[in-house]
Amino acid sequence: MSSYKDSLNLPKTAFPMKAGLPQREPQMLKTWLNDDLYGKQRAKAKGRPIFTLHDGPPYANGDIHLGHAVNKVLKDIIIKSKNLSGFDAPYIPGWDCHGLPIELQVEKKIGKAGVKVDAKKFRAACREYAQKQVNKQREDFKRLGILGDWDNPYLTMNFQFEADEIRALGKIIQKGHMHKGFKPVHWCSDCGSALAEAEVEYKDKHSPAIDVRFAVLDDAAFINACHHVENSPGKGPISVVIWTTTPWTLPANEAVALNPELDYCLVECVGEHGTERLLLAEALHKDALGRWGFEEHRVVAYCKGAALENLKLQHPFYDKQVPIILGDHVTTDAGTGAVHTAPAHGQEDYVAGSRYHLPIDNPVGPNGVFIEGTELFAGQHVFKANDSVIETLKLKGNLVHAQALDHSYPHCWRHKTPIIFRATPQWFISMEQAGLRDQANQAIEDVDWIPDWGKARISAMMANRPDWCISRQRTWGVPIALFVHKDTSELHPNTSDLIEQVAQRVEKQGIDAWFDLDAVELLGADAENYVKVSDTLDVWFDSGVSHFAVIDEREELAFPADLYLEGSDQHRGWFQSSLLTSVAIKGRAPYKAALTHGFTVDAKGHKMSKSIGNSILPQEINNSLGADVLRLFIAATDYRNEMTCTDEIFKRTGDAYRRIRNTARFLLANLHGFDPAENSLPASELLALDQWAIARCDQLQTEIRDAYDCYEFHLIYQKVHNFCSVDLGGFYLDVLKDRQYTTQENSQARRSAQTAMYHMMEAFCRWIAPILSFTADEMWRFIPGQRSESVFLETWYELPQVQQDSNFNLSFWQEILQTRIAVSKELEQLRVAGDIGSSLDAEVNIYCGSEIFQRLSQLEDELRFVLITSDARIHKVETPPGQAKHVVLQNGDEIWIQAAASEHKKCVRCWHHQEDVGANGEHPELCGRCIENVAGDGEKRRYA
RNA sequence: CGUCCUGUAGUUUAAUAGGUAAAACGCCAAGCUUAUACCUUGGAUGAGCGCCCGAUUAGCGCAUGAUCCUCGUUCGAUUCGAGGCAGGACGACCA
The missing domain is CATH 1.10.730.20 (Isoleucyl-tRNA Synthetase; Domain 1)
Structure with missing residues (x-):
């Protein structure tokens, strides 16, 4: 037997059968890398149409998490499928290497630049740190099976990249998009420098909270603007009352802001100043009047904020007049509904102020002291000046009320002291100056946004975004390599040439070439009239010009890229910074399509984060289930939404694998x-x-x-x-x-x-x-x-063409499949009854009308092989036998099935039960078919 | 607070100009031992409330048949519209 x-x-x-992926994958990886599989793939694809998927650079800090894995694996799937489709699809991975987070890490180790170490050493340490992070992340990415030019990635700190970034800045200046302006930044008077958002922490602070009169100059015009006046418009001088917790910002006041939609009321009050009329938001007037404690008061008129726009007010202690402006940022949470606006000392004020073209005069020096020439307060530190301001207001009779308040206030994380907002000169890419916003909106139209709502999202952002402040006061960043006149702040007339000269030096020595540069080398005698700008570029500018510094530079890539692919957070980030610089320099988007994916979340739909402790590391999955299972999970999930990651889901994915x-x-x-x-x-x-x-x-x-x-x-x-x-x-x-x-x-x-x-x-x-x-x-x-x-050197397989024989077409097999399912159910009945075990223990008779008979009998006696029964006969009948089971197939055909255990002996070789088993004396346990196969010429099959 | 996205059986995904909501996995059982740490076949449950019982298994009854909830348009809505809830992305605010 x-x-x-x-x-x-x-x-x-x-x-x-057993994959052993955690062990096998690293071996496979070694082969790929040793054999330079990526290089061979490039060689083989040479000359084919190029497909450029340009990598968005992850930040070179910290271990990779599941989100990185999702992003890189999706890219890898696309790159590999494009190569299979007959494209030359290279993959040049990138890293974002400059910027604050790395500075902070390095500070922890060696101390702050300019304090404990000099800037040059500090930058060298940053470079070294970033390179280490890149190396570490690179190994993790490789482990995921991502094929690419890992030996020649692009780093934003490569000298060539740094040089091209400076060139890109030059192009943008050339096209007239840049301007110099002022912007309030977080400023620590103890550090004497600007603070990044990450260096600010919020703590409670004890501040004076004061209500201040701004007298109205033209009472008649004011009353006219009111839409409803009571019987009498009342008596006494009219003032708008503001509330502030930073009295020291009043010297820089340039306006009072009202909310255009809000209802305001004019209240006649009688107090120590006699009878007067005060304007404030109706919603807040009860609160405020309670606070102020007037003996008598009544509302005499109402108006909308919008009605008072541009009316002039008298500054409470300076001889100047400031306008009433409008802004949605004015709320009725606290205060009076009238907001004192000092564009030099607040982000909101700055934005509102620029809308009204208000001056951004900043009377506060880097040490937090009012500069020389500041009327009344010169030489005083701002927080000390609060008292002087209040005194002055009292003297001028413009203080309505003063009290103390504890509130959350930004502090320097190093000194733990309160910080201020202070307007400082900064460089901007203007959205309007040379029509950048309009061009960008046009460019958005030409991009294929996947999913399509990405377009609405980025359009909305583009419409609302302010000018892009590209300057930072940091150490580890690409310099804004410009010379400005020491008196006029004008750019040097030869700026274009100078930038190219600087770029050439940076190409050889990196960004230190600029910081080390003696202006005389480039400007000669003119150097004494010019100063080197010491600001660095926003890191979003770094990655934003990668189309210029990478796609244009690498011959294997083609501009514009076919695809950018990142998480949906990058609509505000890289998609936008890349779009703006590309439109500014080249007049079009750097990508033909932008695809976004969602974020990884836990079972409850909550975002994965280290602090909550719900995150799953890709390394863990690699080492338990294998990278291929992780890759399968990423492919199997609809990445356009959030991607739920749980142990159960990974386990299911392992099953499917x-x-x-x-x-x-x-x-x-x-x-x-x-x-x-x-x-x-x-x-x-x-x-x-x-x-x-x-x-x-x-x-x-x-x-x-x-x-x-x-x-x-x-x-x-x-x-x-x-x-x-x-x-x-x-x-x-x-x-x-x-x-x-x-x-x-x-x-x-x-x-x-x-x-x-x-x-x-x-x-x-x-x-x-x-x-x-x-x-x-x-x-x-x-x-x-x-x-x-x-397989990665291949293209899709060309399957042989089979003729669709009209007798054996797809719908024929569909019918066979349906019949098979129906027969299986009958066999299961027999099995449950204990009559049969294997389906080969059974034989079936199928009864049907002539049409169906025609079709099913095409397989002749090979139908039994398809049904995996020992026998299967088809009978053309008018009336089927009563015991046969009636079945209606999916296509509506009717058949009757009768199944029973076979009465014949089982062939030990093929397990079919056949009448002729034992008929041959030499092979008493075999059926005729098997004897033919064992000892004869072999059986013939035609269909199955 | 604003803009945008998402919500379908336990899980992952389908589907419909608006027209019976499907598959696979998972679960249970059986079969095979010639895919064997595999494979095949069949089945149930997919949402709630109540009853019986010491408890489990099971059983019974009612209502109802898996598109987050509520309204609306419609003969008919998972699909279109409005509002809500939950989660997510980005941003703003804290004078």
Whole structure:
């Protein structure tokens, strides 16, 4: 009996069932890197149309998290699928290397620049630190199976990048987009320098809170503006009352802001100043009057804030007049609904002030002391000056009320002292000056935003954004390499040439070339009239010019990029900074399409974060399930929304992975002994079922390629997984087993099946390669036949054309499948009753009308193989026998099924129950078919 | 506080100019032992409330058939509109 087992062609393969990905992947990776797979891929793709996916540089600080993995893997899937589609799709990874977070890390180690170490040493330490971070992150990215030019990434701190960034700035100046202006920044008078947002912490502070009169100059005009006046407009001088907790900012007052929509009321009050009329927001007037404690008061008139725009007010202690302006930032949370506006001392005030073209005069010096010439307060520190201001207000009779208040206030994180807002000169890229906003809006139209709501999002941001302040007062950054006149602040007339000269030096020595530069070297005698700008560029400018410093510089990339792909936070970040610089320099967006993905969240839909402790590290998954499972998860999830990450989901993904792997393994195992060059059959000689399998593959391949082209990877996962379970496991491969195992090794019947499986394998390996990269390339080496060293050097597989025979077309097989399902249900009944075990223990009779009979009988006596029963007969009848089970198929066809255990003996070789088992004395345990296969010429199959 | 996005069985995803909401996984059971740490077949449950019981398993009854909730348009809404809830992205505010 066992001797017959040896006569079967059982599956055999060295491709392991157990993936062992955590161990196997690093080995595979080593091979890729040692063999320079990426370089070989580039060489092979040379001359094909270029597809440029330009990498957005992650910040070179800290370990990578799941979000990084999602981003990089999505990029990698696209790059790999584009290469398979016949593009030359290179991948140049990048890193963002300058900026505050690195400075802070380095400060912790060696101290603050300019205090404990000199700036040059500090920058060297930053460079070294950034490089270490890059190296670390690079290893983690590689581990995910991402193929790219890891030996030549772009770093924003590369000398060439730094030089090109300065050139890019030059171009933007040339096109007239830059201007110098003032902007209030967080300022610590103890540090004597600007603070970044991250260096500010909020604590409670004890401040004076005062209400101040701003007298109205033209009472008549004011009363006229009111929409409702009581019987009498009242008596006494009219004032607008503001409330502030920073009295020291009053010297810089340039306006009083009202909310245009808000209702204001004029209140006649009688107090120590006699009778007067005060304006304040109606919603706050009860609170305020309670605070002020007037003996008598009544409302005499009402108006909207909008009605008072541009009326002039008298400054409470200076001889100057300031306008009433309007702004939505004015609220009724506290105060009087009238906001004292000092553009030099507040972000909101600055924005409102620039809308009204108010002066931004800043009377406060870097040490927090009022500068010389400041009337009344020169030489006083601002917080000490609060009392003087209050005294002055009292003297002038313009103090309505004063009290103390505890509130949250920004403090310097180093000195723990309160900080101030102070207007300082800064460089801007103007949105209007040379029409940048309009051009950018136009450029947005020409980009394909995926998903499409990305367009609305970035448009809204573009419409609202203020001028881009590109200057920073930092150490680790690319310099704004400009010379300005020491008196006029004008740019040097030769700025364009000078920038190029500086860029050439930076190209050789890095940014230190600028900081070390003696102006005389470039300007000669003129140097004494000019100063070197010491500001650095905003790091968003760094990455924002990568289209200029990387895409234009690298010959393997093409401008504009076909695709930028980042998280949806980058609509405000990199997508925007890149768009603005590109439009400013080149007049168009740097990308044809911008694709965004969502963020990783936990089971409850909460964002993953270190502090909550709900984050899952990619390294953990690599080491437990393997990077391919992580990649499969990323592909299987619709990345446009938030991506939920839980242990259960990863476990399910692992299950799905095993299904896919094992299906491939079974295909490979059945290709044992098959050499495509020798043994494959032309499509026309394949059995009908094998032709169907190839046609089905072809159909699926079209769907998969479409899905790759639309970046809908989750559909690919669904389709491939369903194909493995439903088409292959549940049907084709199940049916094939008998033919594979029992027919002669080199028979047409078996070679036909192997030919189909071989083509299937070639195609299948490529389908999954962009996603399950390690597994696909592992598999690749087990597919028989001559082949290149990696699937990543290939393009999509061209499946042989099978003719769609009208008798055996897809709908025919659909009907067979339906019949099979119906028969299975009947067999299950027998199984439950204990009549049969395996389906081969049974035989079925199918009764039907003549039309269906015509179709089903096409398979002749091979129908039993499709049904995996020992016998299957079709009967054309008018009235079926009563005990047959009536079934209506999906297409509406009616059949009647009768199934029963076979009464014949079981052939020990093929397990079919046949009448002729034992008929041959030499092989008493075999059926006739097996005897033919063991001792004769071999059985013939035509259909299945 | 503003702009934008998302919400379908336990899980991941489908679907419909507005027309029966589907698949796979998971779960339970069986079969096979010629894919064997695999594979096949079948099945149930998918939302609530109540009853029975010492408790479990099971059983019974009512209502109802998985598109976040509520309204609206419609013969008909998962789909269109409005409002809410929850989560997310980005920003603003704290005078």
